[in-house]
Amino acid sequence: MAPWGERLAGVRGVLLDISGVLYDSGAGGGTAIAGSVEAVARLKGSRLKVRFCTNESQKSRAELVGQLRRLGFDISEGEVTAPAPAACQILKERGLRPYLLIHDGVRSEFDQIDTSNPNCVVIADAGESFSYQNMNNAFQVLMELENPVLISLGKGRYYKETSGLMLDVGPYMKALEYACGIKAEVVGKPSPEFFKSALQAIGVEAHQVVLSVY
Amino acid sequence: MAPWGERLAGVRGVLLDISGVLYDSGAGGGTAIAGSVEAVARLKGSRLKVRFCTNESQKSRAELVGQLRRLGFDISEGEVTAPAPAACQILKERGLRPYLLIHDGVRSEFDQIDTSNPNCVVIADAGESFSYQNMNNAFQVLMELENPVLISLGKGRYYKETSGLMLDVGPYMKALEYACGIKAEVVGKPSPEFFKSALQAIGVEAHQVVLSVY
Numbered sequence: 001m002a003p004w005g006e007r008l009a010g011v012r013g014v015l016l017d018i019s020g021v022l023y024d025s026g027a028g029g030g031t032a033i034a035g036s037v038e039a040v041a042r043l044k045g046s047r048l049k050v051r052f053c054t055n056e057s058q059k060s061r062a063e064l065v066g067q068l069r070r071l072g073f074d075i076s077e078g079e080v081t082a083p084a085p086a087a088c089q090i091l092k093e094r095g096l097r098p099y100l101l102i103h104d105g106v107r108s109e110f111d112q113i114d115t116s117n118p119n120c121v122v123i124a125d126a127g128e129s130f131s132y133q134n135m136n137n138a139f140q141v142l143m144e145l146e147n148p149v150l151i152s153l154g155k156g157r158y159y160k161e162t163s164g165l166m167l168d169v170g171p172y173m174k175a176l177e178y179a180c181g182i183k184a185e186v187v188g189k190p191s192p193e194f195f196k197s198a199l200q201a202i203g204v205e206a207h208q209v210v211l212s213v214y
Numbered sequence: 215m216a217p218w219g220e221r222l223a224g225v226r227g228v229l230l231d232i233s234g235v236l237y238d239s240g241a242g243g244g245t246a247i248a249g250s251v252e253a254v255a256r257l258k259g260s261r262l263k264v265r266f267c268t269n270e271s272q273k274s275r276a277e278l279v280g281q282l283r284r285l286g287f288d289i290s291e292g293e294v295t296a297p298a299p300a301a302c303q304i305l306k307e308r309g310l311r312p313y314l315l316i317h318d319g320v321r322s323e324f325d326q327i328d329t330s331n332p333n334c335v336v337i338a339d340a341g342e343s344f345s346y347q348n349m350n351n352a353f354q355v356l357m358e359l360e361n362p363v364l365i366s367l368g369k370g371r372y373y374k375e376t377s378g379l380m381l382d383v384g385p386y387m388k389a390l391e392y393a394c395g396i397k398a399e400v401v402g403k404p405s406p407e408f409f410k411s412a413l414q415a416i417g418v419e420a421h422q423v424v425l426s427v428y
Contacts, residue, residue: 130346136381139372143379157393158353165357167350171393175385179371 013049013204015195016040017213018064018080019056019159022073026162029067037072044074049202052080053195053213055188057124057153057169058103061085081198083153083188084109087122090187096149098122099141101134101172120149123176123184125156125169135172142180150176154188189213227263227418229409230254231427232278232294233270233373236287240376243281251286258288263416266294267409267427269402271338271367271383272317275299295412297367297402298323301336304401310363312336313355315348315386334363337390337398339370339383349386356394364390368402403427 019025022036043050052075056064061077061084068075084106091098091113099118100110103126110122121138142148156168173184188194199206233239236250257264266289270278275291275298282289298320305312305327313332314324317340324336335352356362370382387398402408413420 126346128346130349132340132342132344132381135344135385136379139381139385140378143372157395158357164354165350167346167353167389167393171349171353171389174392175381175389178388179381179385181371 010208011048011210012208013051013199013202013210014043015051015053015198015209015211015213016043017189018052018054018068021212022052022068023071025159029070032071032073040073040075049204050079051198051202053189053198054080054082055154055156057083057106057188058127059105060108062108063105081194081201082109083194084124086194086197087151087153087187088113090151090185091120091122096120096151098151099138101126101129101138102153103127103129119145120151121176122151122153123169123173124153126172127166130167130172135175138176139179142176142182148180148182150180150182150184152184152186155184155186224422225262225424226422227265227413227416227424228257229265229267229412229423229425229427230257231403232266232268232282235426236266236282237285239373243284246285246287254287254289263418264293265412265416267403267412268294268296269368269370271297271320271402272341273319274322276322277319295408295415296323297408298338300408300411301365301367301401302327304365304399305334305336310334310365312365313352315340315343315352316367317341317343333359334365335390336365336367337383337387338367340386341380344381344386349389353390353393356390356396362394362396364394364396364398366398366400369398369400 023030023032061080061082065075065077088110097114097116097118099121100115101121102124106124118141121141142150152169152173155170155173157170158165158168177184199209237244237246275294275296279289279291279294302324311328311330311332313335314329315335316338320338332355335355356364366383366387369384369387371384372379372382391398413423
């Protein structure tokens with residue numbers, strides 16, 4: 001215990017990624033990474049503040065947390081910083097009504113958002129919903145705006161599933177950027193604002209935190 | 215006639231684009247642009263060599279030429295420089311076996327190409343065939359190659375149909391470039407090799423040609 005404690009002198013909090021750090025996603029809810037359930041329990045039993053920080057944008061926090069709890073993790077929805085709720089806050093603050101190019105699994109996070117007569121596009125890891133028609137709908141919304149706003153939940157290139165590598169949101173964000181001649185606003189890792197909001201949630205400064213990301 | 219003739223002194227050939235120059239595509243085969251049928255007839259009756267140069271990659275040359283002939287144009291398949299046949303030449307020269315991410319309408323151009331055990335990807339304006347699954351297939355082929363080769367038939371951002379703006383091949387090319395960390399080889403306009411092959415077909419040098427492109 002002593003060396004571990006010494007190394008953490010001055011540290012007041014820990015930000016933990018979820019996918020690839022706590023568990024590997026895949027069919028049947030995925031599998032916990034060896035030792036991670038115990039590590040989370042130990043951190044939460046210590047004097048350290050713990051916050052979970054993920055770019056998961058296919059699932060709502062409720063669904064993600066449910067999956068992790070079934071794997072044995074002590075984790076609640078309120079402890080998770082995820083891009084969808086962060087995007088909702090931005091949408092509300094700026095009076096934006098999005099066309100949502102997202103996976104059905106995360107749609108519930110946007111329940112309180114007005115999506116009529118869209119004046120921006122929100123793109124997330126939509127998986128099979130990245131059809132030509134949906135992409136073209138998003139493109140047409142952007143092209144009709146005087147100041148097109150494209151908000152992307154992360155910009156990952158791809159991720160690994162048990163069935164192989166899968167295209168993430170990033171390539172589709174790049175496609176819309178090129179088509180419209182615009183630059184997306186990325187919400188989620190590696191955006192500094194995203195990490196700051198996670199730190200604010202646990203009341204810890206950036207120099208007092210340890211980060212474990214995938 | 216005289217001023218027109220004087221202005222063309224030293225000019226031996228004309229390269230004409232098709233879509234947006236000869237006709238506007240759309241439902242029911244599109245419509246000829248006013249005066250273009252007569253202009254083509256007049257050019258072909260002159261001492262000038264005429265070559266048609268298009269980035270059309272949803273249709274085979276046979277289909278495209280059939281459509282234009284129905285609109286009244288005097289044009290044959292052998293007078294058209296298009297990206298699909300140019301790509302086939304490259305594939306044969308370099309022993310490449312493509313995974314074809316293309317529209318069914320252009321598939322016949324690749325009839326003579328071996329597509330077993332792919333060692334490259336050819337991407338064209340695939341329209342509705344730009345599904346997540348097809349994009350992911352192309353991505354997985356590229357990621358399994360030591361030297362990934364992505365050949366793109368043009369890199370247009372979008373085109374206009376009577377129903378509105380439509381995403382072209384360019385955004386999807388950019389998506390795969392970003393996902394794989396590679397750079398595509400573009401076959402078609404604005405590639406200099408593409409224009410050179412059109413000039414070679416009519417035996418005219420670059421300084422002796424007039425270009426009319428959209």
